[in-house]
Amino acid sequence: MERVERNLKGLKVLDFTRVLVGPTLTQLLADNGAEVIKIEKPFYGADERHNAPIIKGKNGFQSGYYVMVNRGKKSIVLDMKDPECKEVIFGLIKWADVLCENFAPNVMEKLGFSYKAAKEINQSLIYCSMSVFGQEGPYAHLPGYDIIAQAMSGLLWLTGDQKGPPMKSGTGIGDVLTAGFAWGALGAALYYREKTGKGQHIDISMRDCLASVLETGVVRYTLSGGKDIPMRSGNHHATMTPYGVFNAGKDRYVVIVALNPNHWESLCQAMGKEEWGKQEKFKDNLQRGINQKEVNEVIEDWLKAFDDVTDAIKILQNAHVPASPVLTIPELCQDQQWLMRNNLVEVNDPVFGHMKVPASAMIFSETSVYNPVPAPMLGENTSEVLRDILHMSEEKIKRIIEKYDGK
Numbered sequence: 068m069e070r071v072e073r074n075l076k077g078l079k080v081l082d083f084t085r086v087l088v089g090p091t092l093t094q095l096l097a098d099n100g101a102e103v104i105k106i107e108k109p110f111y112g113a114d115e116r117h118n119a120p121i122i123k124g125k126n127g128f129q130s131g132y133y134v135m136v137n138r139g140k141k142s143i144v145l146d147m148k149d150p151e152c153k154e155v156i157f158g159l160i161k162w163a164d165v166l167c168e169n170f171a172p173n174v175m176e177k178l179g180f181s182y183k184a185a186k187e188i189n190q191s192l193i194y195c196s197m198s199v200f201g202q203e204g205p206y207a208h209l210p211g212y213d214i215i216a217q218a219m220s221g222l223l224w225l226t227g228d229q230k231g232p233p234m235k236s237g238t239g240i241g242d243v244l245t246a247g248f249a250w251g252a253l254g255a256a257l258y259y260r261e262k263t264g265k266g267q268h269i270d271i272s273m274r275d276c277l278a279s280v281l282e283t284g285v286v287r288y289t290l291s292g293g294k295d296i297p298m299r300s301g302n303h304h305a306t307m308t309p310y311g312v313f314n315a316g317k318d319r320y321v322v323i324v325a326l327n328p329n330h331w332e333s334l335c336q337a338m339g340k341e342e343w344g345k346q347e348k349f350k351d352n353l354q355r356g357i358n359q360k361e362v363n364e365v366i367e368d369w370l371k372a373f374d375d376v377t378d379a380i381k382i383l384q385n386a387h388v389p390a391s392p393v394l395t396i397p398e399l400c401q402d403q404q405w406l407m408r409n410n411l412v413e414v415n416d417p418v419f420g421h422m423k424v425p426a427s428a429m430i431f432s433e434t435s436v437y438n439p440v441p442a443p444m445l446g447e448n449t450s451e452v453l454r455d456i457l458h459m460s461e462e463k464i465k466r467i468i469e470k471y472d473g474k
Contacts, residue, residue: 070435073100078257081163082106082140083180085113087213087239088197088273089169090136091246096165096253098427098436103140104159104452105443106147109471112445113137122419127444129418135425137442138414143453144446144471147178151467158457160185160192165253169197172207182268192266193256195249201272213241213273220277225284228301244280245273308355308362309334312393315370320393321380323366326352333386338369414441446471 078101082093090113097103107113118132145152157180160166166185168175175181175196182194196202199211200219209215214235217223222241227234252269260266278285283306284297303311307326315321325334328351332344343349348358355362373379376392383390392398399405412426427436449468453459 070431070433072434073436074431074434076100078102079162079164080104081159081166083166083168083170083175084197085169086115086118087136087242088245088249089167090115091243092195092197092249092253093140093167094136094138095246095250095427096167097139098429098438099434101165104163104448104456105137105140105142106156106159107142107144107445109144109146112142112144116445124418124420126417129416131419131422131424134414134416134419134422134442138412138424139438139440140443141448141452142443142446143449145449145467146471147180149470152471153179155453155457155459155467156180157188159452161188162456163189163192164257166192166194167197167249168195171210172196172198172200172202186266190266191260191264193253193260193269194266195253195256195269195271197245197249197271197273199273201275202270211273213239216241216245216273216277220274221281221284222277225281225297225299227299229299231299231301233299241273241277245271245276248276303359303363304356306356307352308359309366311363313363313367313370315367315373315376315379317376319376321370321376322391322393323383324389330388331355334366334383334388337382337386337388338366340365409437412437412439414439416441417444 075096078096080093080096080101080103082089082103082105084090084093084105093101093103093105105113111117113133115136116130116133118130120131121128122131123129145155147153147156160180176184182196185192185194198207199216200206200209206219214223217226217235217240218233220241223233223235225233226236249269249271252271256267256269281297287295287297297305301311302313303309310324310326311322313321313323323334325331331349335341335344348354349362370376370379380390380392394402400411408430410426410428411423413421413423415421426438429436446468449471450464453464453467454461
């Protein structure tokens with residue numbers, strides 16, 4: 068069945084976000100059918116317009132980073148300190164259902180657009196603020212990015228080799244995870260508003276979001292009275308074995324998980340180590356964790372004996388042992404399972420031309436999130452928004468556009 072309806076059709080979003088966390092959230096909203104109006108700085112635009120990869124085409128410069136997280140939005144150029152533009156912004160706040168921003172705390176307040184000010188003209192507005200440490204507290208004023216949140220959440224400390232230094236995630240995991248939390252929070256706030264008519268302020272901290280994925284890290288510490296201090300465990304789980312990334316030789320790596328008794332016995336049989344399933348030192352996760360070095364070495368020796376590690380993975384999968392290769396980015400982009408779920412969307416960008424970018428990772432039975440609409444050029448929709456939403460005069464629109472080089 069072709070799905071054309073959108074979950075959030077009719078939802079009106081005012082987007083003050085930039086870089087990754089905020090644009091990722093508003094991209095999810097746009098993919099689900101919301102009308103997203105992005106407020107950008109005159110001449111410069113949003114920060115992510117200046118992130119690589121960047122090319123120059125017949126219609127100017129364009130950033131692949133920007134296209135990736137701004138498909139289907141509308142861009143208007145306004146100076147948030149200009150009294151005339153402030154009037155426009157307040158008009159858009161009155162129009163909006165949702166306002167999203169990820170400035171440092173107090174920036175919106177200093178500009179005159181705090182939640183308190185916004186609520187005075189739109190009682191039902193849902194105002195979503197995303198920052199590293201939250202809107203209040205002793206750290207709230209500190210500047211921050213994803214890597215700061217990783218450092219201050221404990222995640223960076225737990226990541227890396229056992230004898231090596233802390234290691235950051237390979238991607239902006241805090242930005243994307245926080246966008247996911249904010250997406251869920253918006254859903255809850257919209258449901259609450261549906262019942263009560265009341266809007267509210269959502270305060271999302273990237274550090275809080277990352278600290279929530281430490282798994283048993285905090286619980287191990289609190290339950291032990293501070294005696295169990297979690298440390299880095301490299302490519303293997305700190306307490307459960309086997310659960311990790313195994314070196315298969317020839318620059319190939321395999322993930323294997325065999326924690327419950329059935330998976331463990333199946334792994335032992337696949338490797339020709341049936342007797343291990345009966346030995347006391349390997350009888351459960353606790354014992355295998357104590358003897359992790361021996362278990363991991365035997366598994367890696369078995370994997371390295373194959374000329375093609377794909378054969379080993381097939382043996383494990385046929386035995387119903389959770390196992391997979393560690394894919395490179397090119398391998399992911401050619402993976403049939405990933406592609407058949409429409410995880411890439413093709414857009415016809417005015418600068419790049421036809422290009423593929425990641426799609427929203429959601430599938431609904433009745434609605435679509437497939438969004439091939441290109442990201443807007445800077446200020447592309449200024450005239451449209453001022454005329455169609457705020458019903459401003461052509462003279463006033465012309466004055467603002469000429470002042471800030473919009474469209």
